[in-house]
Amino acid sequence: MLRYILRRLLTILPILLVMSLLTFILMQKTSGSFYDTLKLNPQISPETIERYIKLYQLDKPLLVQYFSWLTNLFHFEFGYSFFYNIPVADVIGGRLWNTFVLSLASLILTWGVAIPLGIYAALHRNKITDRLIQFTSYIALASPTFFVAMLLLYFASQSGILPLGGMHSANYDGMNIIEKFFDVLRHVAIPATALSISSIGALQRIMRGNMLEVLGQQYILTARAKGLPENRVIYSHALRNAINPLVTILGYEFAGLLSGAALLEIICSWPGLGALMLTAVQSKDIYLVMASFLLSGFLLIIGNLLADVLLARLDPRIRYEK
């Protein structure tokens, strides 16, 4: 297993390199030389400028610059953000965590709602409740996340129950750990719900389909013939087999999850990686763009790997070693 993970990580390394090189060159070409921007910025002290010119060899050709940027990556030196006037690493660390919090909240919400709904729908196939669930799911599936978020924000503003953006209340620092948890929970509610609505629709449909397929399998018949109680037939025999394929889907879902999270971070002013990327793009903050972009790819890879590992744990038939 460990070897498999290592091999996977090794194969994606060249891809990350090529991708970073492309963005690097393109950005330098289109948004003006980094060297000039740095020199012209009166807010940055001459010492800092001197340090970064040396660190990134900004007075050398583009390729040399790229490679010095690359080698610096290995020292966790991601470059300097003009917009924030601090090193990129200082900006990005907290943002990464925030994106993780939002994605995780959405993932829990999606799975927590979609799986039980899918099971219920499959067990009540073609009854009125099932039809209602399918109809709602279809509508949810077509709802644009940003629009849902806007509607939710509007209703929140009318009712005043939930905060209208951000991640913390003003008095967050004075709270104890439990209060902090609930404060973040209240803030994450709207973006996470908006992010989950259409995924719930999709996942519910897949879960229902899987469950129906599994319920028709022979081993379900065997389990019933053994005299197992119906609950056990469904929850210990059918459920695991119906959920396993979803774990594969989970791997694919990460791309959509991170994309959706980025958009919602912007709309709900959630201080995550996506919102950061937008500011970086708007202000042409090249090192910040590069770092956010590569990190998003890295997050996706980690997510996919986790899904693979999880699947191997759940399904005894899957072994990655050859």
Added chain:
Amino acid sequence: MQIKNLAVSVNSKKIVDDVSLTVEERSIFALVGGSGSGKSTTGLAVLRLLAPGLEIKSGEAIFGGRDLLKIGAEELRQVRGKEIAMVFQEPLYAFNPVLTVGQQIEEVFTAHTDFLGEKRLEETLRLLDIVGIKDPLRVHKSYPHQLSGGMRQRAMIAQAVALKPRLIIADEPTSSLDVTLQARVMELFLKLRDEFDLSVLLITHDLGVVQHMADHVAVMNNGKIVESGSSGEVLKNPKHQYTRELLSYVS
């Protein structure tokens, strides 16, 4: 066990029509027919395990003084696995792929007895040993896909006899195995019948198997029993054209 006038239909089309048969104690009763003849449906109908859409229209299945087609769900559950067990054709699909074979056999004890974990393990290993598995501990820990076809079928039979049922309904138990294995599994059935005092309702298309094993035989075609009697008699003097056809495939 006695089946009386059983009729099963799908979309109001009858696929089992007026089937009656009696499985004597300690005997092997073969229900023979081609595919689509309704023989498997008959077997499943007895334990009310029919797929959704298939409906029991009429009939009785008397077992231990009760009509299995009328008793309540909980009572029926107590019969399934404990008094009547089933063995299916393709053990690869009949076992759940994500649970170990041992876990699945032990479930029978969990469902019907109050055996504790250790006792369940002990009993399961004993059963695996009885059905002729050399290395019970390994098989216990294995997942179905890790075993050979013959081993899987033995494990499936071990699961069926776990609680010494009085009847086993075996639906084509040997057709997925090769010829040498078929003979061994059939021998196992004979051995188990003597050891556990059980009767077998053997559902098969293979009259060769019937010849060696069955005491009684009934031939089904298009949902109806066309001929029945003691196996020696039916096989020697087939009266119905369809039986003769089936017989012509054996030889």
Added chain:
Amino acid sequence: MKNRAWSQFCENRWAVAGLIILGIIHAAALFADFLAPYSFSNEERTYSYAPPSKIHFRDEQGSLVPPFVYGAEIKFDEYRRRIYQDKADEKYPLSFFVQGDKYKILGLVPTTIHLFGVKEPGRIYLWGADSRGRDLFSRLLHGARISLSIGILGVAISFSIGLLVGGIAGYYGGKTDDIIMRICEMFMMFPGFYLLLALRAVVPPNFNSIQVYLAIVVILSFIGWASLARVIRGMCLSLREREFVLAAKTMGLSDLRIIIRHILPHTLSYSLIAVMLSIPGYILAESSLSLIGLGIQDPYASWGNLLAEAMGIVQIKFAPWILLPGFFIFITVMCFNVVGDALRDVLDPKTSQ
């Protein structure tokens, strides 16, 4: 075979309804300048956030008259917000085929005739006005042009690339296949929205509106082709072993011709389904980009940048009609999904649930 599929499709009433709605929306986009009473940039700032005009069919006495709208009297409340009231003495009859802003029918014939409108200085706001007093109905129709065409153009380009590249990879196999698939993976290695932002970052800031529009189309196609290429490649890998390919080879046809004429047509039904199901993705991507200010720029309208006005909570409260573009995005996505699913049921029964 085609006819059977079509009649099967028609049995699905939802799908037919979806197709009809899509037809109406696309036709409306095509004839936007004729159907809309105003051009997309026609603004009248005094009418900021004017509510939808009521069309009256009866006069004060209650007798039936030709339809008309009242002129508006604008007052300010204590927060300096506009309050619109009907002026009882100012009536503007609603007339059809009226003179208005200049435009060209389908970009060809110059004219000034609009389907309906009212005489200046009266204004008709069927679905209300935005912050600068532009007619939302007109802007929605013009926005449909951009939003829908970006979807269709983007899909057309990325599918041409995806089909060709996937076909080549699948047909040749081996090293070619390996390299192409690595490149595909490169595109799928990043979350789409981040890729979108990164690519948007390399678009020069001095582009004009048309260039930005084209840049968005290119970016979207650039992101979208990879996933299709992978699937097409899988199909071609199995197709190239079939006899008709061998036959074509023995006839001495060139590889490219074999791929385009003999292999790709076999992926047609899959592609058709995939097209239907991926257009919503392009529409949503454009909307998202415009919504956060990186897409189509004012005064040009797209559904995304129209919806950007609704980002403020105060505006939604006092002018809820600015949410309409969101409903249009929703309805369009929904219709494409319904039609795509129905097509899949008809053309590819084995993959549908």
